[in-house]
Amino acid sequence: MNAYRWSDIHVGLQHGFEASFSPADVSAFAALSGDANPLHVDAAYAVAAGYPAPVIFGMLSASLYSRLVGVYLPGKFALLQGIDLDFSSPVFAGEKLNVSGVVTYLNEAYHRFEIKATIRKDDGKLVSRAMIRVGFHGE
Amino acid sequence: MDNILAELQDIFRDILDQPDLVLTRASNAANVEDWDSLAHINLVTSIEKHYKIKFALGELQELKDVGDMIDLIQAKLAAK
Numbered sequence: 001m002n003a004y005r006w007s008d009i010h011v012g013l014q015h016g017f018e019a020s021f022s023p024a025d026v027s028a029f030a031a032l033s034g035d036a037n038p039l040h041v042d043a044a045y046a047v048a049a050g051y052p053a054p055v056i057f058g059m060l061s062a063s064l065y066s067r068l069v070g071v072y073l074p075g076k077f078a079l080l081q082g083i084d085l086d087f088s089s090p091v092f093a094g095e096k097l098n099v100s101g102v103v104t105y106l107n108e109a110y111h112r113f114e115i116k117a118t119i120r121k122d123d124g125k126l127v128s129r130a131m132i133r134v135g136f137h138g139e
Numbered sequence: 140m141d142n143i144l145a146e147l148q149d150i151f152r153d154i155l156d157q158p159d160l161v162l163t164r165a166s167n168a169a170n171v172e173d174w175d176s177l178a179h180i181n182l183v184t185s186i187e188k189h190y191k192i193k194f195a196l197g198e199l200q201e202l203k204d205v206g207d208m209i210d211l212i213q214a215k216l217a218a219k
Contacts, residue, residue, distance in 0.1 A: 081177060081180070082177075082181070105184070105188070107180065107183065107184050107187065108193060108194075108195070108196075109183065109193075109194050109195060109196040109198075109199055110180045110183065110196070112180055112184070114184075133181070133184075135180075
């Protein structure tokens with residue numbers, strides 16, 4: 001886990017990682033969130049709706065932005081303050097996802113920075129993009 | 140100055156999600172709904188980006204209302 005402090009952060013600093021979700025992850029998220037929408041938990045329903053398999057919850061894949069901030073950028077001392085998020089394409093269990101984020105703005109007065117982040121599939125297809133606002137705790 | 144007030148009003152309406160908000164020089168965190176500490180950081184960030192200026196923490200701590208903010212913005216724009 002990284003442990004960047006404010007003085008370590010600069011525009012252009014970037015981090016990324018790979019991840020994927022299993023059907024068990026999807027079931028666990030459904031139980032945890034209480035979102036039982038059949039598009040995500042009922043394979044027959046998802047196929048009838050025109051998808052090859054149940055679609056992973058958008059907020060499950062977006063949880064990778066939490067990992068990006070809490071583990072990588074800035075890591076230990078992160079305080080996630082806000083996310084603007086858009087979903088572009090569906091994700092299915094087992095697909096490899098590439099998460100990346102780059103620092104695009106620093107607010108010196110309040111020691112808050114912004115990350116422009118994306119999740120893409122292995123072929124480069126955009127899954128989601130986010131603008132993440134991050135501060136620090138323990139300063 | 141009126142122009143800056145109008146531009147700030149647009150920024151405040153967007154950040155605070157209040158499309159009918161009417162901003163005056165006397166507006167402050169006590170009389171504008173939902174102007175809390177996190178919204179304040181978002182407002183300052185948007186203002187910095189809009190005018191391509193940077194504020195120091197000390198400058199921001201001295202502001203009492205939108206009028207003071209307008210004066211500070213004008214001073215920074217004049218010094219560019």
